[in-house]
Amino acid sequence: MxxxxxxxxxxxxxxxxxxxxxxxxxxxxxxxxxxxxxxxxxxxxxxxxxxxxxxxxxxxxxxxxxxxxxxxxxxxxxxxxxxxxxxxxxxxxxxxxxxxxSSEIPSPVLIADEQTYSVWYKPKGVLSQGSKWGDHTTLYRWVESEYHFEQPPHQRPCWPIHRLDKATDGLMLLAHNKKTAQQLAQRFERTNAEDEPDEPRQPHIRKIYQAWVKGEFPPDTVTLDAPIDGKAARSHVTRLAYDAERHQSRVEVTIDTGRKHQIRIHLAQAGFPIIGDRLHGDADENAPDLQLTAVRLTLLSENGEMEQDYRLPDALNTLIA
CATH class of the missing domain: 3.10.290.10 (RNA-binding S4 domain)
Structure with a gap:
């Protein structure tokens, strides 16, 4: 031993x-x-x-x-x-x-039950993946052990398909069998035939986020494509509103890749750190929670047409008004 x-x-x-x-x-x-x-x-x-x-x-x-x-x-x-x-x-x-x-987490909320997969609101503080020390504070394990689906089967195994940072809240997909898990994972990884080898993957599941950032973001959509950890990364950022009194902008971000902390890093590098980002932005302990939320998931067909579209209800959006 x-x-x-x-x-x-x-x-x-x-x-x-x-x-x-x-x-x-x-x-x-x-x-x-x-x-x-x-x-x-x-x-x-x-x-x-x-x-x-x-x-x-x-x-x-x-x-x-x-x-x-x-x-x-x-x-x-x-x-x-x-x-x-x-x-x-x-x-x-x-x-x-x-x-x-001994850790406890707030309860996730079911957004849509599609039988072979489901869409959830992951609150801040809930993990996407466990560690060797345990996984009971992850979304997938909470659903497996705590949730009772209205439609049978009432209890289901779960496979996480993608990740959200612990400090980020918003929409996440969970598969309920291995075949669906593989199919959904492939949608995230598919690359358009026209892409160059070193270009970012073009997923067939579009993830859209909203955030409050420091500063006045440009009015036109900006593409941020600085590599992260030596890997291609691309984020498209559009300003939704500007609060002159707070000198903060509300932005919407669509990502073509899913690097760790991608949105947080790209916005900080561009000079517009996300409010509450103590790692890549302002280290002020009095700052609010990270103002980054995954607000929309869209499943696209092979030709790019929309198959399913899931949006976060306004009542669950924790971004500062």
């Missing part, structure tokens, strides 16, 4: 615990057996940690390489069911972080 070195193993301190099973054993019993010295958890707590995505397991493959002394393992994955019986040779990782595991 290996654990995070040089830290006191208490339930107030994050730690990692990694071990390999010498014999067949239930996950719950294995966790109880291999907890670091001085750390105790009830069975109920360990079951909850499994549900929250803090426990990962890689199991031996049934078919192994006869010429190798080292058994091949499955790719590590989260195990939700603590009573699952694991075969000998399974590698277990338990990532404990009390801050992560």
């Amino acid at each position: 290996t654990t995070t070195p040089d830290i006191e193993k208490t339930t107030e301190t994050p730690f990692e615990c990694h071990f390999t099973l010498a014999q067949e054993q239930s996950l719950l019993d294995a966790l109880q057996t291999h907890l670091p010295d001085g750390v105790t958890f009830s069975n109920q707590a360990l079951k909850r940690f499994c549900q929250q995505g803090a426990v990962w397991v890689a199991e031996p493959l049934k078919k192994t390489d006869a010429n190798s002394d080292t058994p091949k393992l499955t790719r590590p994955g989260r195990i939700r069911r603590a009573k699952k019986v694991l075969p000998a040779g399974s590698e277990v990782s338990f990532y404990y972080n009390p801050t992560v595991l």
Whole structure:
């Protein structure tokens, strides 16, 4: 067994615990057996940690390489069911972080249920993706574990298709089977045949955002295409309004690519940082929350015609009036 070195193993301190099973054993019993010295958890707590995505397991493959002394393992994955019986040779990782595991999130709102996928309003503070420490504060896991759909099936597995920053709120898609997840993901990644190899991808799902930025943005649409982390990136920005008293502009942004923090970086580089962006803009702690919201998702056909159009209801728009 290996654990995070040089830290006191208490339930107030994050730690990692990694071990390999010498014999067949239930996950719950294995966790109880291999907890670091001085750390105790009830069975109920360990079951909850499994549900929250803090426990990962890689199991031996049934078919192994006869010429190798080292058994091949499955790719590590989260195990939700603590009573699952694991075969000998399974590698277990338990990532404990009390801050992560005690976190709570505001409830997302269903915008549209299309059976094989759904459209959601993700509030600020809700994650798009989990980490090794857990995933219970993500949109997809909240829907899987907490939401009851009116139309059957009432509980559904979820696959996230794209991301929104934790500080950004707005519309997100979730697929409810692998086939739909692959189809929707491909729509984001498709490239027009006329594009050059180094040009940004032209998605068949158009994402539109609105934001308040510092300064008077030009009245005409501006295309920002500075590379991000060495990769092509392109954002189209149109001014919707200018508040002379606050010296702030409300803008609408359509993106052709989905680089991390793309809109925030592009607007900051252009001299119009988003209000409340403490990372790329104003570090003032008294500033409001990040004024960036995903307000529209449009699914386009192969020839660019609109198939579905989802818009954020005004009642859910958190941008400053």
